[in-house]
Amino acid sequence: MNKTLVALTLALCAGACRADDKVAHDGHTSAPLAQQQKAWGIAGDTRAVARTITLRMTDDMRFTPRHIEVREGETVRLRARNEGQALHEIVLGTKADLDAHAALMSQHPGMQHDGPSMAHVKAGQQRDIVWTFNRPGQFDFACLVAGHYQSGMTGTITVLPRKQ
Template sequence: MPTFRFSARMNGLLLAAAAATLPLVASAHGTATHEAKIDDSVMREQQDWGVAGLRREAVRTITIRMDDRMRFTPERIEVREGETVRLVARNDGTTLHELVLGTRKTLVEHAELMKKFPDMEHDAPWMAHVPPGGTVEIVWTFNRPGPFEFACLIAGHFDAGMVGTIDVKPAARAQRAKNHAKAG
């Protein structure tokens, strides 16, 4: 009899733990409509195109729509260096799409990898699967100026032109310093 109680108690604890973590698993893999990852759980590792941002620091929201014509709307966005933006990816299509931030080089490399492993899951803060009819957020701090891109890297989508441009304009101070150095 004590063994039964122990097992029932353990089973209850395991079920409770599994139920508590289920929303986190769905959120991490971007397979459901959800908000941005909780600020404390975001991996804040510097990338060439910026770093994961904190939702509370986002200064604006940009909605990027995607569809089965393999296009993003808008196809080009402009931000300022240092700006934290909440990118809301909305899938108006009937097939799975994704939003991945990066440089041209990293996106091309990852697109090739996706052809080899089409069921690859994403849990990096700059990548999100967006199910048909769903929305997913990426909060990102663009702390480096330059041209960057966003793309859908699902096999065939990138090759079909599902790519957009992010133009990160230098911060005003940095731009004035560059102009002063050129003039002086």
């Protein structure tokens, strides 16, 4: 019974992590599901990108820059560039969401997840997230590879209110 409960819990968690994702098979991506509004914004349209911000990731468990500012309503291409030798990722969210996701990842370090507000980046490569920050506030980004978040691989995003 205990094994059944654990298996069911893992299946539900995996499904929740993939609920708003595009699913990749053999290098192809399926059609995106309906975009979901998050507290920190919504997946953006590449045609609306106002600017590109490059976030460098290194094996000293740091993002550079660690803090970025955008305007409410701005669509940004976040280019995550892995300058290290280890796999890194960038996940956007609130501190509470990232804390919960990091706890889940530390319990299940091999768990696969993907979505419009995250990108896994192999050593020497880069990936983009296109995001529309349509709500003002302070949000976060982090690498949730097991141990990286706990080592301080985090950053902040300030979304300034729309100019009147």
